[in-house]
Amino acid sequence: MGKTIAQKIIASHLVSGDMTPGSEIALKIDQTLTQDATGTMAYLEFESMDIPQVKTEFSIAYVDHNTLQCGFMNADDHQYLQTVTAKHGVRFSRPGNGICHQVHLERFGKPGKTLIGSDSHTPTGGGLGMLAFGAGGMDVAVAMGGGAYYITMPRMFKVELTGKLRPFVTAKDVSLKLLEILSVKGGVGAIVEWGGPGIDTLTVPERATITNMGTELGATTSIFPSDRRTREFLAAQGREEDFLPLESDKDAVYDRVIPIDLSTLEPMVACPHSPDNVVAVSSLKGTRVQQVCIGSCTNSSLTDLLKVAAILKGRQVAPGVDLSVSPGSRQVLSMLADCGALTDILASGARLLECACGPCIGMGFSPNSGGVSLRTFNRNFLGRSGTKDAQVYLVSPETAAASALTGFLTDPTTLPPIPEIRMPEHFRIDDSGVLQPLPPDQAARAEVLRGPNIRPFPKGRKVPDSLCAQLVLKVGDNITTDHIMPAGAKVLPYRSNIPKMSEFCFEVCDPDFPARAKAAGDGVILGGSNYGQGSSREHAALVPMYLGIRAVVAKSFARIHAANLVNAGILPLTFENESDYARFDQGDTLSLCQLHQGMDTGFVTLRSDRGQEARLRCTLTPRQKAILLAGGLLEYTKEGN
Numbered sequence: 001m002g003k004t005i006a007q008k009i010i011a012s013h014l015v016s017g018d019m020t021p022g023s024e025i026a027l028k029i030d031q032t033l034t035q036d037a038t039g040t041m042a043y044l045e046f047e048s049m050d051i052p053q054v055k056t057e058f059s060i061a062y063v064d065h066n067t068l069q070c071g072f073m074n075a076d077d078h079q080y081l082q083t084v085t086a087k088h089g090v091r092f093s094r095p096g097n098g099i100c101h102q103v104h105l106e107r108f109g110k111p112g113k114t115l116i117g118s119d120s121h122t123p124t125g126g127g128l129g130m131l132a133f134g135a136g137g138m139d140v141a142v143a144m145g146g147g148a149y150y151i152t153m154p155r156m157f158k159v160e161l162t163g164k165l166r167p168f169v170t171a172k173d174v175s176l177k178l179l180e181i182l183s184v185k186g187g188v189g190a191i192v193e194w195g196g197p198g199i200d201t202l203t204v205p206e207r208a209t210i211t212n213m214g215t216e217l218g219a220t221t222s223i224f225p226s227d228r229r230t231r232e233f234l235a236a237q238g239r240e241e242d243f244l245p246l247e248s249d250k251d252a253v254y255d256r257v258i259p260i261d262l263s264t265l266e267p268m269v270a271c272p273h274s275p276d277n278v279v280a281v282s283s284l285k286g287t288r289v290q291q292v293c294i295g296s297c298t299n300s301s302l303t304d305l306l307k308v309a310a311i312l313k314g315r316q317v318a319p320g321v322d323l324s325v326s327p328g329s330r331q332v333l334s335m336l337a338d339c340g341a342l343t344d345i346l347a348s349g350a351r352l353l354e355c356a357c358g359p360c361i362g363m364g365f366s367p368n369s370g371g372v373s374l375r376t377f378n379r380n381f382l383g384r385s386g387t388k389d390a391q392v393y394l395v396s397p398e399t400a401a402a403s404a405l406t407g408f409l410t411d412p413t414t415l416p417p418i419p420e421i422r423m424p425e426h427f428r429i430d431d432s433g434v435l436q437p438l439p440p441d442q443a444a445r446a447e448v449l450r451g452p453n454i455r456p457f458p459k460g461r462k463v464p465d466s467l468c469a470q471l472v473l474k475v476g477d478n479i480t481t482d483h484i485m486p487a488g489a490k491v492l493p494y495r496s497n498i499p500k501m502s503e504f505c506f507e508v509c510d511p512d513f514p515a516r517a518k519a520a521g522d523g524v525i526l527g528g529s530n531y532g533q534g535s536s537r538e539h540a541a542l543v544p545m546y547l548g549i550r551a552v553v554a555k556s557f558a559r560i561h562a563a564n565l566v567n568a569g570i571l572p573l574t575f576e577n578e579s580d581y582a583r584f585d586q587g588d589t590l591s592l593c594q595l596h597q598g599m600d601t602g603f604v605t606l607r608s609d610r611g612q613e614a615r616l617r618c619t620l621t622p623r624q625k626a627i628l629l630a631g632g633l634l635e636y637t638k639e640g641n
Contacts, residue, residue: 002249004156006191006223009131009246013114015148021155021189021255024621026148030113031058032140035100037065037361037487038118038537040077040496042137043084044457046144047448048634053089053440055146058108060091060434062100066363066492067356073493076451080496082435087446089437090144097433098329098355101125101297105208106237106331107431111226111244116140116149120215120536120560121297121378127208128233129226129246134215136538136564138633147637150623152559154220155190155255158248161198163263168412171206172299172376172396175213176268177260180278184478185530187219188559190255194224195248198262203423204233205301212298213378216275218533218558238429267411269374270394273382274478281399287409290371292400295326295353296360299376302332303421304397309341310418311401317349318407324365326353335428350404362386362488374400374409379534381482383508386489454496458546460569460632463599467550467592469522471608473506473513474586477528481561483508484532484540495539498546505543517547524590527554528581532561541568545632551592553606553616555581566624569632571595573604573616580614588612599625 003011010019010027017025032054034042039061046054061081069075078095085092093103100117101124109115111129115122118137125132135149143149159178165171178192192214194207202210207224214222224230226246234243267281294300294308305327317323325345327333333355336342346352359365360377366386367373373385373392380392393409402412438446475483485491486504494500506513517523525544531554532540541564544552551571555578565572575581584590589609598604598618606614620628630636 002251004193004248004252005246019153021153023153025153026150029116029143029149031115032056032143033100033117034061035065035119036063037492037495038137042118042140045138045141049145051145054144059144061085062093063095064099065357065361067095073453076453077496079449083449086438087443092435094433099297102328110242111246116143121212123214123221124208124212126211126223127204133221134536134560136567138567157190157192157256158254159194160196160259162196163198163261164201165262168398169265170396171209173265173268175210176278179276182217183276185218187217190219192219192222205303209298236427267399272391281411284409289374289403291367291373292323292404293359293375294397294400296377298378299397300328302335303423306341306421308397308401309344312348313344315405317404321404321407323350323404324353325350326358327355329355330433374403376400381480384482458498462631463571463628465596469524469550469590470520471586471588471590472517472520472523474526478530479527480534481537481540485543502543502546521548523549525552529555531557533558536560538564541565545570566627567633576615576617583612584608
């Protein structure tokens, strides 16, 4: 039986385990990336392992999330990141150099390599034919130390593309169409591979938009073949030597094949407050718009913004609409300026923001109260924009630009034609924004600078055999990491200060949660299906651990968050019968007995002080059990594992 592209890369990087879907495998990791919202904690974790130099082929730290400082906290964290990376053999991408996934795609990603990053949208690298995973910071730290990366062997899905996109229909619309088909949990436990004759019509930046959005499916990762389009992109970036052809075998077997005819697609929009709440743009004609944001790691490539410039050229943003444009990298910004497209964008009345994540993670440019905001981003979760009652829609750059001009949600296919936009034959190359680490002899003597906001990493607790704890919070389905641990300008400055960050935990759902959890001592959270979807931020596990949460019981978990809970020493449990979720109420006193035995058998019993009872699944690998018994991944690693 032939292999898929992902199976070929897994086979060549397999450290342990067998490639049977559902079994645990360990992979050798070639590259790692971090960003500043998660990286500070990742490097604190790496330092705790006392390893002088990283052992990967290539590791890099990006500063792209919180680049505009209010107070000393962000600046101190950035200083820490620059000095700790210089000491330990890691490259450092300066603030303003660009968004991690865009820059990595441009300058460092390589087909056939494995990559993990402390950001859930690391699968963007799949557009180049990389096997790229989002992961928690602890997993990245372990990989930098030479350790393997453990995942459950995924199933294989294939999206078979035929036809060609019509003008003003985009890769973003392809992604939204697949979200409409599969939902935000339809990709759980699977790698999505893209193939068929239609892929030849898509450039690498377009493919990267699609693999970026694959994260919203709950997929383990997404990947395209490495073909003539890949070679074309790498050659234009001056790195043709990195090209490696990759394709699936003709007799490769997939668990599911999803056909999509590109020629039949139309502009799509994800409505509030979920990326899978998808309808055709034409069905919402007449919806008034107050704000439009173009950018993010999903849609900030040069070709994306050249198309935006062509739509805006010689026209004005509608009164009552505020339009922002965030280029994905310094390379994109400089090339927009060189060709005059930046002038066209600015002349329309658009506002230029820094080459950073910015509004996508709630760092400024929040919508007005109850306002409608169209965003070319990947997530529209409740409150993520910084305005809780805002109505955030996800659209393509073309739909965003058209709507900014009219003041209403507008189908861009109704616009006059624009000149064909092609990817350039040569990109402008300037890597001066990436600092090299110190030579090993200098690194040994180098000082790592730590500001007063940087606090020690909180220590996890070993899972006891019996637990009596209060049910301190009960929440519903599709709780995201933004619900658990919000980002944004108010919170992110404290990313290296878990005690302070804990004050904001579950703020969107229940602002009293932190005080209640602290008072309880030991606590349990009860969740619905797909608990922990969204970002890979391990703070969504570390902060609850700091607040005394010992277990989370849910109908189901998102992959990365479940792994992060284990890494933090929190026991993830699921209902054998999901209807039992209704038996338990916030405030109940819960008991879990014979947990160690249950970790072996796979089942434990949950009881409340009101006489309610439910059987729970405890689905753990032997390694995960050992991590929990050690008190978390760092303690497990320190024990020599």
